[in-house]
Amino acid sequence: MSMTMRTVSVLLLAPLAACATVPAATTSAPSADLAANPSAGMQYLYGSGEGAAISVQAWHALLGYVAAKVKARPADSVVLEEGATLDAPKFEPCGDRPFAAVFDVDETVMLNTGYEYHAARTGQGWNEADWGAWEKTGEGAVGPVPGADHVLAALRKLGVTVIFNTNRSVANADATARAIKAAGLGDAVHGQTLYLSGDDAMGSRKDGRRWTISGKYCVIAMGGDQLGDFSDLFNAGQPVSARRAATMQLPIAGLWGNGWFVLPNPVYGSGLKGGFDDVFPMDRRWAPPAAGGGK
Numbered sequence: 411m412s413m414t415m416r417t418v419s420v421l422l423l424a425p426l427a428a429c430a431t432v433p434a435a436t437t438s439a440p441s442a443d444l445a446a447n448p449s450a451g452m453q454y455l456y457g458s459g460e461g462a463a464i465s466v467q468a469w470h471a472l473l474g475y476v477a478a479k480v481k482a483r484p485a486d487s488v489v490l491e492e493g494a495t496l497d498a499p500k501f502e503p504c505g506d507r508p509f510a511a512v513f514d515v516d517e518t519v520m521l522n523t524g525y526e527y528h529a530a531r532t533g534q535g536w537n538e539a540d541w542g543a544w545e546k547t548g549e550g551a552v553g554p555v556p557g558a559d560h561v562l563a564a565l566r567k568l569g570v571t572v573i574f575n576t577n578r579s580v581a582n583a584d585a586t587a588r589a590i591k592a593a594g595l596g597d598a599v600h601g602q603t604l605y606l607s608g609d610d611a612m613g614s615r616k617d618g619r620r621w622t623i624s625g626k627y628c629v630i631a632m633g634g635d636q637l638g639d640f641s642d643l644f645n646a647g648q649p650v651s652a653r654r655a656a657t658m659q660l661p662i663a664g665l666w667g668n669g670w671f672v673l674p675n676p677v678y679g680s681g682l683k684g685g686f687d688d689v690f691p692m693d694r695r696w697a698p699p700a701a702g703g704g705k
């Protein structure tokens with residue numbers, strides 16, 4: 411066993427309970443007319459053991475995968491190249507470029523606990539003004555997604571450059587780097603290891619930034635809580651059911667847990683869509699037999 415693998419084994423066994431703590435929000439007692447409890451999604455993501463465990467599980471899988479790839483030196487990165495399709499994916503060749511892993515930030519490596527507290531307490535949905543203020547001032551009320559802080563540190567020890575590709579605004583680059591640091595996730599340098607919305611002309615679409623990163627690095631793993639963190643091709647306006655089917659169809663299906671790693675987010679984002687006909691197919695419907703019926 412090489413030193414590298416020994417290091418990985420030790421890190422995999424390291425107690426994740428040592429994750430940086432999330433600072434308490436500095437807010438007075440809630441008033442009585444507000445919701446008694448946060449939403450189910452918030453309970454799961456920010457409060458539950460199940461939510462923490464599934465996150466740690468994803469991070470452990472990612473670390474094991476990356477450790478193996480560092481030894482194997484893959485020919486291709488896990489970034490889809492320009493012109494690729496989901497039916498016929500082609501990947502950026504690696505050449506001899508150094509290794510990197512690319513991660514979304516919000517609810518992938520960092521929990522926006524303070525912002526979601528505000529959203530839950532006020533009952534307001536997401537709004538641009540509050541989110542912008544949060545990007546600028548939230549560094550005291552963030553924490554790592556469980557497992558992310560340990561595993562990002564382990565990736566760096568393996569010689570893999572950790573790069574953040576987020577749709578936070580380029581105008582708030584410095585504050586976002588401070589928040590990443592405050593969450594225990596290490597350093598992020600704009601233009602080197604931090605890419606933001608506004609870095610190019612593609613807005614919130616991340617493919618262009620992925621291609622820029624791929625020009626400098628062999629990207630051996632990506633992590634995200636939204637499918638757009640892997641490819642913009644998932645956000646071409648497909649119906650809910652078609653989008654889901656695209657994730658389950660080979661060869662794309664083979665990437666989950668093998669280069670592409672998904673973190674849970676039941677609180678917001680592109681996964682929270684669909685009416686009854688989207689969510690419950692006609693051939694999977696059931697109702698209890700009417701009283702006296704079926705006997």
Ligand SMILES: [Mg+2]
Nearest residue numbers: 514516517635
């Ligand atoms: Mg995210």
